[in-house]
Amino acid sequence: DTGVSQDPRHKITKRGQNVTFRCDPISEHNRLYWYRQTLGQGPEFLTYFQNEAQLEKSRLLSDRFSAERPKGSFSTLEIQRTEQGDSAMYLCASSLSKVMTGNTIYFGEGSWLTVV
Amino acid sequence: TQLLEQSPQFLSIQEGENLTVYCNSSSVFSSLQWYRQEPGEGPVLLVTVVTGGEVKKLKRLTFQFGDARKDSSLHITAAQPGDTGLYLCAGDVYTGTASKLTFGTGTRLQVTL
DSSP states (O other): OOSOEEEOSEEEEOTTOOEEEEEEOOTTOOEEEEEEEOTTSOOEEEEEEETTEEEEEOTTSOTTEEEEOTTSSOEEEEEOSOOGGGOEEEEEEEEOOBTTTBOOOEEOOOEEEEEO | OOOOEEEOSEEEEETTOOEEEEEEOSSOOSEEEEEEEOTTSOOEEEEEEOSTTOEEEETTEEEEEOTTSSEEEEEESSOOGGGOEEEEEEEEEEOSSOEEEEEOOOEEEEEEO
16 A cells, blocks of 8 residues: 555543654655545644655644654654643645646545543 | 635535535645545545646546635535545645645544445
């Protein structure tokens, strides 16, 4: 399977603990995105990388959230001191941006976080 | 921030019926994508439309991008239970240096026998 893969798929953690999610994008894709989705809502943009550079961060990404893509390949999303409001599905996506054909983004299966 | 509104939010129909889902915005998009999402899974890409007025067909699904690239529609002919899911439109603004996808509110479709 050469799609976007995320790990772990499910995580239950106690409030106040730190959690880290990993994303492996499609190999030739230069852009990597993180989104968050809660029940009944569409995905909300968190941040994205062009190669290893983090180009944009949403206001949703508080100081407790940090994302990295150190070598321009896989990425990690860390949440420190988790709160119950952080419970959501965290989606990773990647794309190979092309001006004339659009920026088609492919999603992974998501990482479910439950903070208890 | 671009706001994409989808309508209807919920749709329950019987097998064999036709339906149309609308995606509207006041913003212009470089491209627009439609996804289908099942519970507990990530969104799966259905189509990307880039040119204003473009129409794409995917079996029983027909996608149209508005002439002004501000709106789109998804038409399903002869719906089947397998079409059940959350349909999401997402618009992309590409400035040459920055790009992100903004999602609509979603349309939850249920097709019953």
